[in-house]
Amino acid sequence: MLRFLIGIVGCVAMLVAQVPSGFAQQAASPVQPAAMGPAQDATPGPAILEAFKAYPKGGNELSKLIEDLIVSDPQLAPGLARHLQTATGLSKEQKQAAFQGLAAALNRLQIRAADMPIYKAPPPVVEEFPWWPVVLGALIVGGGIACVALCFEDKVPVSP
Secondary structure: OHHHHHHHHHHHHHHHHOOOOOOOOOOOOOOOOOOOOOOOOOOOOHHHHHHHHHOOOOOHHHHHHHHHHHHHOHHHHHHHHHHHHHOOOOOHHHHHHHHHHHHHHHHHOOOOHHHOOOOOOOOOOOOOOOOHHHHHHHHHHHHHHHHHHHHOOOOOOOOO
8 A cells, every 4th residue: 555655656746847847937038129120121222332342452441431421321321230240252451441431420420329219128028827737736636645545445354
């Protein structure tokens, strides 16, 4: 009888061990948005591509040309930034000149990062774990163990 109870307790322990351990923390963090607004079409304009072709060694001329292009049309700035991140054919000098030109253009346009709103991600949604199935299962298992212990009790007749 004792072996039977040990077996039942072992089975219950094995079942409880399979319950995921991510109750206090989420197992997988939700994906956070990368930008404040919807993604814009960030293709570089043909003028920017021609500027990179005209100055393959970068330098102040490329920086000045990019600065003038961005000041004349600020909508080219996202395309330039995306092109600098994704283009593989640009040299280090070209990238450096483009960054300097973009920074100078933003200064001329009086765009300051400190003036922009700070993006704050919404707090993560914490899902409440449903405890009632665990409690119900524990009650059923406890009742089963009690029934087995009381119902199959070896009743040995006592001789008078």
